[in-house]
Structure formats: structure tokens, C-alpha cells
Amino acid sequence: MSKYESGQLHLLPDTDLAGEELGGAFDSARLTQARRLSGLTKKAIADQIGVSAVAVGQWESGTAKPRPDNIDALAQALDIPVTFLAAGRPYARLDAADAHFRSLRRTPASQRDKAIAFTEQIWELTHALEKRVRFPAVDLPGFTAGEVQQTDFPNDPVVAAQALRHHWGLGTGRIGRMVRTMEQHGIVVTLVPFAGPETKNIDAFSTSKLPRPIVVLTPNRADDVYRHRFSAAHELGHLLLHGDCQPGDTQQEREADMFAAEFLTPSEEITPILPPRLDFKKLGELSVQWGVSVDSLLRRCREVGTVSEASYRRSHQRLTTLRSSGLFVHESVQGYPGEVPALLRSAFEMAEKSGLSHKKLATELRITLPRLRLLLGQGDTRPELTLV
Incomplete structure (x- = not known):
């Protein structure tokens, strides 16, 4: 079922190898990647297959x-x-220090490892699709093939947000489709439960250390479209401003928040229309108008001085009460066109018209069909039957 030619493994499209046929082509790094994707420790794997953890460590x-x-x-x-x-296929390796994780303390090492391995797979999928489909060029100032270089582009987060709006020709009004805008400028964005139920414990993160910038948004924020949009803008800020990752660094996180706020609600536009005193009705109207949360607008009010620090703190208590009464309820991203990533899925659909199939692509990537559908954002959409 397989042959070796010039050291490369050639596979028949509809078959898989047995262990004895893999022979000298075993890749220790792929074992590490697979184990991290599973979320299992070396000892857990060793116990399952009846060897020692030392043996698994030696294999890796x-x-x-x-x-x-x-x-x-x-x-x-x-x-x-x-x-x-x-061995024998492209592999872009990442380290946990190569990604902007918002809070290292809230993200256990095993989950960070799983997130990094997932991002490596996303790059492999992107690479495979780019061989067949021309993606939008990466248009992120300072970014070149996995590096962010110092340029004359502003490094102040507020000024950088203004400059990127101008560079992308977005004007000064509402950004109607935040995620789609990023994809249109060559940034790969995903929104899938890549770690199963544990995905909810992982904040959005991003990396600029691969040939294309990748932003991973997590479904736990997708039930609130405005929080989701802010997370996307926050990660965009990291990609633009922080070529040298310092995961969990409070200063970098603060700068990414400042970038996101300015990118979504430019100060020159939003300041004159903020209410002169705490007015939740007006803030609710502005929330819908600009596509940002009331929470974000409250922070803007504090920044420009229309509410005091004490009033700002009390406002969150009031906001919680209003939400429990059915006001300012969260809305899912599913009802907002352009906020669910589509770049990878659309690229596959285009390649599919030229003969690519799920089975062929899964064989090329050497993954299962369910895994491929997950990476493409084509999860199981069937309603779940519950028997009572």
C-alpha cells in the first residue's frame, strides 16, 4: 500500500498504513503534536498502550x-x-510563547498546548488550500511571512487603530463586519470548539509567527456578538502591535484593549455622541449603532470623563440588574453576517469545484474526516435528540 521514493512516503488515496509499514518514516514531532491535540499526558498515553511514560518520552x-x-x-x-x-509533509511548529494568550493563569499548560497544536493544524490546512485557491494577500503593516518588523507605522495603540482604519479604507463609521474585514485582508480566523468542552476555558488568542497571521476565536464568546467583535479587534491589535509575544503581559493586553476600543469606536466620532450623564437608554441605542457592548461604551464614558470612577463602578451593578430583567440581552454571532469566519470554508468549497473532496484533503493532511470538518468550521449542525 505504500512505497518509498527519495525518502518520501507515497500513499494511495483511499488507504491507511499499518504500523509495520510506517517503518523509518515515523516522525517524533507528530507524536507530540497528536498527544497535545488529545490533551493527554505522556503517562496517560503510556498507560493506555501498556508501556512506560519514559518510553513515550523517548519516542517524542x-x-x-x-x-x-x-x-x-x-x-x-x-x-x-x-x-x-x-514524516514527509509541511509542518509549521509553534511554541506557547509564540501566541498571545490573554491570561496564562486561567489557561492550564495542557490547554495551551492543545490550542497551539490546533493552530499548527490550521496552518497546514491553509497551506493545503492555498496550493489550490488564491487567498487574499496579507495586508497587515509590518507583517512579512511570519515576522512583524518595525516600520514607520505608529506603535501607539490608539494612533495605530486610526492609521489601520485609514490604511484599510474603513472610514470613521461603524465597522459592519469585523471578522470578514480581517479575512478580506488575509488574516485567517477560526471559531470552532477545538478543545471540546474545555474550549470555553481558553480565551481568544492569535499568532503572527506563521506565514499567515491566525486568530482563534472561541465559541464561549460567540453567544455575545459584541464581545466577539471586541475580541477579534483585540487580537488584531496584538498582531499589529506586538511582534514579540509576551503571553499574559498586562501592558500588551491593555494596549490591545485600547486598540480595539479605538478601532471599533473612533474617539473623534464617539465622544461627541456619548451621553453627558449615565443614560442606559442612549447607551443601548449607541451599542446597536456601533456594534459594541454597553460595557465597552461605559468604559468610553469613563475615559472621556462623562462619568466618574465611582459612577462607573456602580453602573456595572445597574447593568447586571437590567440584564437580569431582560434588557441588553446577549445575541449570538449566528444572526450577524460577516462575524462567523468563512475564509477556510469558502476556499475549500471553491477547491471542491475543481475536484477536491473531503476524503482527498483528509488523506493529504493525514487526519480523520471529522477532524477536517472541525478545522473547516463544518461541524455537525444537526439538532440533538433528547429523550425524556
Whole structure:
């Protein structure tokens, strides 16, 4: 079912290898990636397949190779095709320090590892699709093929937000489709439960260390479209301002928030129309008009001095009461065109017209069909049957 030519593994499209056929093509880095995607420790994997954790560590470090029966057991335990563990395909490796995680303390190391491995897979999918479909060019000042270089572009977050609006020709009004705007300028954005139920514990994050900038938005924020839009703008700020990642750094997080606020609600436009005193009715109207949360507008009121610090703190208590009464309820992104990522899904659909299939692409990436659909944002949309 397989042949070696010039050191490269050639696979028949509708088959998978057994462990004995993988032979010398075993890639230790792919084992680490697969284990991180599963969220399992070395010991947990070792216990499942009946070896020692030391052995798994040696396989991942490359100091020893697993026997064919161990390879088969690894693939079964990790829910991957045996071919996933083979060398010979593009692999962009990331470190946890290469991504902007909002809060390291709230994101356990195992979940960060899973998030990083997911992002690596997103790049591989993007790379495979770009061989068939021309993506929008990356238009992010200072970004070139995985590096953000110092340019004459402003590094002050507020001025940078204003400059990027001008650079992208967005004017000064509401940004109607935040996520789509980012995709139109070559940024890959995803919104899938890549870590299962644990995804809700991971904040949005981003990286500029790959050939395309990638922003990962998480579904726990997708039930509030305005929070979702702010998260997207926040990560855009990181990509533009912070080529040197310092995950969890309070200063970088503060600057990304300042960028997002200015990008979504330019101060010159929003300041004159903010209410001179705390007026939730007016703030609600502005929220809908600008596509930002009332919470964000309250922060704007504090910044320009229309409410005092004490009034600002009390306003959140009042806002909580109003929400419990059915006012200012959160709305899902699903009802807002342009806020659900579509770049990867649309690229696949275009390639599909030229003969690409889910099965062919999954074979190329050496992943399962369910995994491919997850990466493409084509999750199971069927309603769940509940029996009572």
C-alpha cells in the first residue's frame, strides 16, 4: 500500500498504513503534536498502550522509535490515522510563547498546548488550500511571512487603530463586519470548539509567527456578538502591535484593549455622541449603532470623563440588574453576517469545484474526516435528540 521514493512516503488515496509499514518514516514531532491535540499526558498515553511514560518520552524526543505494534496502539489511543505519525509533509511548529494568550493563569499548560497544536493544524490546512485557491494577500503593516518588523507605522495603540482604519479604507463609521474585514485582508480566523468542552476555558488568542497571521476565536464568546467583535479587534491589535509575544503581559493586553476600543469606536466620532450623564437608554441605542457592548461604551464614558470612577463602578451593578430583567440581552454571532469566519470554508468549497473532496484533503493532511470538518468550521449542525 505504500512505497518509498527519495525518502518520501507515497500513499494511495483511499488507504491507511499499518504500523509495520510506517517503518523509518515515523516522525517524533507528530507524536507530540497528536498527544497535545488529545490533551493527554505522556503517562496517560503510556498507560493506555501498556508501556512506560519514559518510553513515550523517548519516542517524542527522537532517541528511540516505537515498534510497529506500538505505532498502531498510539494511533488508536490518539484517534488518528497511522499515517499522521509519518514524516514527509509541511509542518509549521509553534511554541506557547509564540501566541498571545490573554491570561496564562486561567489557561492550564495542557490547554495551551492543545490550542497551539490546533493552530499548527490550521496552518497546514491553509497551506493545503492555498496550493489550490488564491487567498487574499496579507495586508497587515509590518507583517512579512511570519515576522512583524518595525516600520514607520505608529506603535501607539490608539494612533495605530486610526492609521489601520485609514490604511484599510474603513472610514470613521461603524465597522459592519469585523471578522470578514480581517479575512478580506488575509488574516485567517477560526471559531470552532477545538478543545471540546474545555474550549470555553481558553480565551481568544492569535499568532503572527506563521506565514499567515491566525486568530482563534472561541465559541464561549460567540453567544455575545459584541464581545466577539471586541475580541477579534483585540487580537488584531496584538498582531499589529506586538511582534514579540509576551503571553499574559498586562501592558500588551491593555494596549490591545485600547486598540480595539479605538478601532471599533473612533474617539473623534464617539465622544461627541456619548451621553453627558449615565443614560442606559442612549447607551443601548449607541451599542446597536456601533456594534459594541454597553460595557465597552461605559468604559468610553469613563475615559472621556462623562462619568466618574465611582459612577462607573456602580453602573456595572445597574447593568447586571437590567440584564437580569431582560434588557441588553446577549445575541449570538449566528444572526450577524460577516462575524462567523468563512475564509477556510469558502476556499475549500471553491477547491471542491475543481475536484477536491473531503476524503482527498483528509488523506493529504493525514487526519480523520471529522477532524477536517472541525478545522473547516463544518461541524455537525444537526439538532440533538433528547429523550425524556
